[in-house]
Amino acid sequence: MCGPAFHECDISCRKEAMHPLRSVVSVALRQRGYVMGYSGFRVIKEGLFGQKGWKPVWRDPAPKPEYDAIIIGGGGHGLSTAYYLAKEHGLTNIAVLEKGYIGGGNVGRNTTIVRANYFLPGNSEFYSHSLKLWETMEQDLNYNVMHSQRGLINLFHSDGQRDAFARRGNAMINQGDDAILLDRDGVREHLPYLDFDNVRFPIYGGLYHPRGGTARHDAVAWGYARGADQRGVDIIQNCEVTGIDIENGVVKGVQTTRGAIKAKKVGIVVAGRSGQVAAMAGMRLPIESHVLQAFVTEGLKPVIDHVVSFGMGHFYISQSDKGGLVFGGDIDFYASYAARGNLPMKEHVMDAAMTLMPMIGKAKVLRSWGGIMDMTPDGSPIIDKTQTEGLFIDCGWCYGGFKAVPGSGFSFAHLMATGNHHAPAAKYRLDRFRTGVGLMDEEGTGSQHNLH
């Protein structure tokens, strides 16, 4: 690992030259991630020496004239795609192009929920695979992403809704994931603070998904960036793609604000900006961009131990490790690139919060923000080739992209490297809207982008 990625390496390599035995020990430790990477030992060591040993963990390279593959978009999905291209497929002459700074889009703006509780074939196996990657991510990346499987409870408020959740729970178990149908008392054991006897929406029970939980969103982006960089991937920030070069139906590279870059393969992974980037390749996508808001309160002592979702309004909440209650609702419902939300949806989310857990009224909201969601007409994503040879697209995550970060990157890397669809993501086809075959409308709301 004596690449430019690791400045610290210089020192330990010199030491090794001086003492052969130390070299053997050091290599063994490094292979296990103890010396070069992060570890408890390292934290103590840095603490003893004034925290002076921490260095930047990814480079800031200038773009090369040519790469084997380019990923447009340095968000969670783009960075994980680059990481898995390098790790699983040995493609290391690649670059991630980010118009701003990495992790500055939706991966830095979400409510950090990680789960695998999907119902329909196509989604079910994909999110199941993604959750398994989450469970090994920290060891794999040697990065603390604070993945916490604190359990997710989706509440229901009528007999019909219980039936639907029982069915969903069975689908999850059939997929090999976990689900437990809780009755009212079962929910009360976990969540005693809810308003169980609300006159309008009494709580009948909940579907408990113990492996669901949260993770530290920024750390996920940084962990993948560091892992990709260690394997030789160039992460190029402040580099906006302004054009995609196509000759005779074959992609040749991209034009950027930092010059032209040639590439044999290009992957578009730009979430809410998918429409604009795809237009550079002459494509119109089945996507409408909408704003989704999220909120956080002041830091509180531990009060909400799980991820909880309300079944009679779009509301979900968890507590961050810093203590803030992190919660959100539905999109604002009209096409928007504003990255800030409107007041009616704020009011609606607060209404839902007060209905579900009146205790929340004592917490002060610290701030709210918005992200730009790439909404598809069936609410499910797209990982596919395009009509241009060598040009691939990964988009349409609606407002559920965070939990998909590892799975999406893994499957998209597989598609870009091998030309074949990765089995868990094989149903995420772009042409399903045209043919009507294989639509995955989890909520059954019909082909209108903003209803998912």
Added chain:
Amino acid sequence: MRITCPNCGERDRREFYYQGDALALDRPAEDAGPQVWDDYLHNRDNLAGDLRDMWFHEAGCRAWLVIDRNTVTHAVHKVTLAEKAKS
């Protein structure tokens, strides 16, 4: 955001239901073929900037409206009754 309905005057955004891009007005012929229908139902220009889209004054006069507005600033430029906007 407030919307000036041609029938009702300036009203709160909450009175309006949103449908999507105003290309909904240009319904293709039944035999137009899958690509045309795909473009009509699913594919969108999805512009960051000025856009025309369809709104329904659900809690007001219940008229369908075509609104010219900006998706970045949320400024509303023009509101037209859909029956008049349709060419």
